[in-house]
Amino acid sequence: xxxxxxxxxxxxxxxxxxxxxxxxxxxxxxxxxxxxxxxxxxxxxxxxxxxxxxxxxxxxxxxxxxxxxxxxxxxxxxxxxxxxxxxxxxxxxxxxxxxxxxxxxxxxxxxxxxxxxxxxxxxxxxxxxxxxxxxxxxxxxxxxxxxxxxxxxxxxxxxxxxxxxxxxxxxxxxxxxxxxxxxxxxxxxxxxxxxxxxxxxxxxxxxxxxxxxxxxxxxxxxxxxxxxxxxxxxxxxxxxxxxxxxxxxxxxxxxxxxxxxxxxxxxxxxxxxxxxxxxxxxxxx
Amino acid sequence: xxxxxxxxxxxxxxxxxxxxxxxxxxxxxxxxxxxxxxxxxxxxxxxxxxxxxxxxxxxxxxxxxxxxxxxxxxxxxxxxxxxxxxxxxxxxxxxxxxxxxxxxxxxxxxxxxxxxxxxxxxxxxxxxxxxxxxxxxxxxxxxxxxxxxxxxxxxxxxxxxxxxxxxxxxxxxxxxxxxxxxxxxxxxxxxxxxxxxxxxxxxxxxxxxxxxxxxxxxxxxxxxxxxxxxxxxxxxxxxxxxxxxxxxxxxxxxxxxxxxxxxxxxxxxxxxxxxxxxxxxxxxxxxxxxxxxxxxxxxxxxxxxxxxxxxxxxxxxxxx
Numbered sequence: 001x002x003x004x005x006x007x008x009x010x011x012x013x014x015x016x017x018x019x020x021x022x023x024x025x026x027x028x029x030x031x032x033x034x035x036x037x038x039x040x041x042x043x044x045x046x047x048x049x050x051x052x053x054x055x056x057x058x059x060x061x062x063x064x065x066x067x068x069x070x071x072x073x074x075x076x077x078x079x080x081x082x083x084x085x086x087x088x089x090x091x092x093x094x095x096x097x098x099x100x101x102x103x104x105x106x107x108x109x110x111x112x113x114x115x116x117x118x119x120x121x122x123x124x125x126x127x128x129x130x131x132x133x134x135x136x137x138x139x140x141x142x143x144x145x146x147x148x149x150x151x152x153x154x155x156x157x158x159x160x161x162x163x164x165x166x167x168x169x170x171x172x173x174x175x176x177x178x179x180x181x182x183x184x185x186x187x188x189x190x191x192x193x194x195x196x197x198x199x200x201x202x203x204x205x206x207x208x209x210x211x212x213x214x215x216x217x218x219x220x221x222x223x224x225x226x227x228x229x230x231x232x233x234x235x236x237x238x239x240x241x242x243x244x245x246x247x248x249x250x251x252x253x254x255x256x257x258x259x260x261x262x263x264x265x266x267x268x269x270x271x272x273x274x275x276x277x278x279x280x281x282x283x284x285x
Numbered sequence: 286x287x288x289x290x291x292x293x294x295x296x297x298x299x300x301x302x303x304x305x306x307x308x309x310x311x312x313x314x315x316x317x318x319x320x321x322x323x324x325x326x327x328x329x330x331x332x333x334x335x336x337x338x339x340x341x342x343x344x345x346x347x348x349x350x351x352x353x354x355x356x357x358x359x360x361x362x363x364x365x366x367x368x369x370x371x372x373x374x375x376x377x378x379x380x381x382x383x384x385x386x387x388x389x390x391x392x393x394x395x396x397x398x399x400x401x402x403x404x405x406x407x408x409x410x411x412x413x414x415x416x417x418x419x420x421x422x423x424x425x426x427x428x429x430x431x432x433x434x435x436x437x438x439x440x441x442x443x444x445x446x447x448x449x450x451x452x453x454x455x456x457x458x459x460x461x462x463x464x465x466x467x468x469x470x471x472x473x474x475x476x477x478x479x480x481x482x483x484x485x486x487x488x489x490x491x492x493x494x495x496x497x498x499x500x501x502x503x504x505x506x507x508x509x510x511x512x513x514x515x516x517x518x519x520x521x522x523x524x525x526x527x528x529x530x531x532x533x534x535x536x537x538x539x540x541x542x543x544x545x546x547x548x549x550x551x552x553x554x555x556x557x558x559x560x561x562x563x564x565x566x567x568x569x570x571x572x573x574x575x576x577x578x579x580x581x582x583x584x585x586x587x588x589x590x591x592x593x594x595x596x597x598x599x600x601x602x603x604x605x
Contacts, residue, residue, distance in 0.1 A: 053400060055601065071600070072405035080401050088395040090299050102291035103402055139398070 002064075004029050004150055004182045005050060009058035012045050012206075019045040021206035022058065027199070029149070030179040034193055035186045036272065037203035038280055043186045044083055046203065047154055050184075051080050063149060076105060079143045080152035083186075087135055089128040093121050096142060106147040115141035118167075132159040140168065144176055151176075151183045157192075165189070169196055190272045200272065202279050209279050222253050222261050223270035230264045237261075241278030252278050288404060292412030293420060303378040304421045305428075308371045312432035315370060319436050323443035357454030360440065367436055368429035369543075375425040376541035379417050379479070383486035383540075386413045387599055388497045406600040410487065414592055417483050418476035422542070426472060430465045437461065460565070467569045474572040475542050477581055480588025482539035488591045491598035505533045535584050543568075545575055 005027040012020040020042045027033055037043045048054040052067030052074060060067060065074050087096070093116065101109045119137045127135055136159055143151070157165040173196045177183060185193055200217060202210035212220065226234045226249045235242075237260070239251035252270055253261060261267045270278075297304070387410070390396040399409065437455060444451050455461055489501040509529050516525045538544050546568065575581040 051401075053397070071400065072403050072408075075401060075403040082394070082397040082401075084394055084397075086394045086397045088299065088390070088393065088398070092298070095298055099291055099295055100402065102294075103288045103404055105403075143401075 002029065003027060003061075004031075004063060005184075006061045007059065010046070010049060010060050011057040012042075012049055012054060013057070018206055020049065020056070023206075023208055025201075025208065025211070027182060027184070029182055031198045032173075032177060032183045032185070032196055033199040033201060034190070034197040034272070035184055035201045035203060036190055036276055037186075037209075041203045042206040043203055044154055045206075047080070047152055047184070047186070051078065051152060077149040078152065079146045079148040079150070081136075081139055081143055081154060081156050083154040083158065087127045087139055089126070091127045092123070093125050093138060094123040096138065100142050100146075104146060107142075108145045108147065112141050112145035115144055133161065133164070136160055137164070144171070149181060151181065153183065153185045153187075155187055156185065157187065157189070165192060169193060172196065190276060194272045197272075202276065204280055210275075217272075217275070218269050220255055221270050221275055222256065222258060222267050223274065224251050224253065224261045224264055225249075225266040226251055226264050234264050241274070241281065289408055289412055289415075292404065292408060293416055296413060296416040297420070300378075300382055300416075300421075303382060304375075304424050307374055307378055308425045308428040311371050311374050312368070312428050315367070316432060316435050316439065320439050323439060327443060327446050354454045356449070357451040357458060358460070360451070360455070368433050371425055371429040371432065372542040375422060376544075379421055379540045380482070380486065382421070383413070383417055383483050384490055384497050384501055386410075386417075386487055387491040387595060388489075388493060391602070406596050410491075410592060410596045410599060413487065414483060417540075418479050422472050422475060426465075426469060429468070433465070464565055467565050470569055471542075471572045474545070474575060474581070477585045478545050478575070479540045481535045481584040481591070482537060482588070484588035484591030484595070485536045487595040488598065491595040491602065502537065505536050509533045531580070535580075535587075539584065545581075546571065 003026045005025060007023055007025040010020055010023040010025070011018065023046065035043050035046070045054065049056040049060060050062055050067060052062075052071030055068060062074060063077050067074055091099075097109060097112055100107050100112070116138070119134065119141070121130070121134055121138055121141075125134075127138070130138070136157070140156065157168055160168070169192060172183070185197075187193055197214055199213050200210065201208060224234065224239075225245070228248070231249050234249070234251055237253060237256050240254050241252040243250050248265075252274060258267060390399060441452050441455055485505075486497075486501055489497050489504075493500045509525075509532075512523060512528055513525045515521060516523050534544075
């Protein structure tokens with residue numbers, strides 16, 4: 001399977017600050033990748049280099065193209081929603097549809113209209129009359145009607161209520177995604193995307209802290225509820241994290257065989273959020 | 286090419302206020318102003334109806350057909366200039382359109398939306414250029430022509446009410462119909478003449494992080510002031526006046542229609558007596574004569590170069 005994104009030594013500096021620090025990365029087709037990192041870790045910057053919105057150092061190929069040189073050609077295959085509501089204030093819903101239909105060869109007008117039908121948006125409404133959430137809904141409706149090979153969603157559901165968020169991710173998985181598409185999502189609401197991801201990337205200080213498929217995560221990481229009697233033994237296995245829940249120690253292990261851990265207490269696969277917290281320990285210290 | 290059409294459509298959606306409603310409102314105000322003046326004059330206030338300083342009521346009784354025709358001629362000459370306010374407003378609107386064209390999208394970050402579509406920086410910036418020097422002037426021209434025709438009718442009706450029938454003379458004078466065509470024939474010259482200002486403003490618009498107006502105006506004006514100051518202090522023999530007129534003036538003032546006439550200092554005499562048609566023909570002729578000089582071509586080349594820089598800047602700019 002050919003890589004949709006392939007990066008070698010990808011680096012982006014803002015003056016003296018290194019926002020993205022020599023990243024090597026390969027993302028194959030047909031994956032849903034969660035790019036997770038604390039604020040200021042370089043998530044958005046990394047995505048911007050992929051989208052041809054920022055110059056960079058190193059090698060980067062997106063769908064076989066250099067995003068610095070072929071942004072316009074690339075955008076026929078790539079769609080993105082940036083982390084802020086960015087539709088121009090004067091734009092009307094119907095004009096937005098007409099415009100995207102006019103310039104984008106892979107835009108499906110019927111789909112866009114269907115997407116909008118489930119919202120409160122009216123065709124004559126202008127962006128400046130919309131609430132934050134409605135702007136996002138319009139943007140999502142447009143983007144989801146484009147048959148792109150790579151979809152980049154940077155905090156796509158910011159400002160949306162929980163009903164719409166659930167519905168959106170459901171829709172993303174069931175109607176939009178297929179084996180020829182690749183989706184990269186960043187969000188702080190990790191729990192909400194956990195079940196749809198196939199791959200996970202943790203980024204910290206511009207470096208990749210963890211790159212794994214969800215299957216690998218399930219095999220590598222175990223969370224164990226350790227009764228008080230076993231805590232000393234468990235600690236000798238070097239848990240990467242330990243917290244207290246109802247007087248019991250909950251420990252997180254990386255690479256310790258499951259049978260070993262099962263002897264110590266109740267074992268389960270950790271949630272991404274817990275894994276994230278454990279991996280990012282010390283970020284704000 | 287279809288993409289380009291939509292890009293122009295996009296500019297129209299965004300700037301309908303400045304390029305459709307503004308000239309329409311100015312035209313409507315001018316028509317209303319003239320109509321009200323006529324009504325007041327006809328109702329006997331003041332010293333009667335005056336057109337071009339001629340008191341119609343006094344003339345009416347004694348006017349021979351030749352005099353009426355001469356009067357009509359004189360009126361038609363001024364009628365080509367009647368719509369000047371619309372074109373001045375157009376110049377102002379184009380100035381601010383270009384200044385904001387590549388800046389506003391970065392300020393409100395909608396550039397991220399535009400850049401998420403398969404549209405090149407070339408097409409985006411060129412669509413703004415074409416809108417500024419092609420679409421906008423044509424819209425203003427259409428509105429100006431309709432306005433001037435309405436004003437002619439109002440004046441003719443007013444004159445008739447005062448007892449002078451100039452309908453015939455106005456309607457049979459070729460100038461009535463040729464004047465709009467002459468204005469239309471100037472539009473290509475205007476487009477070329479405006480390029481240095483368009484290019485300069487687009488370049489600043491793509492480059493400035495804040496306050497594009499300040500950069501656009503302050504940089505050339507400060508350069509001019511420095512030169513004037515240095516010249517005064519050291520007498521370097523630099524032609525400062527030339528610099529102000531041909532560099533600063535061209536960078537900032539070329540979007541105002543007819544600006545080249547003041548540069549050439551050969552405005553036609555309004556009372557040359559050679560008739561309305563020839564009077565405006567002179568303006569047209571002067572405008573097209575610019576093609577033979579270096580000023581127009583050098584300016585256009587400089588404008589094209591700055592537009593190219595604006596395109597590259599839009600591509601390179603890292604969107605915060």
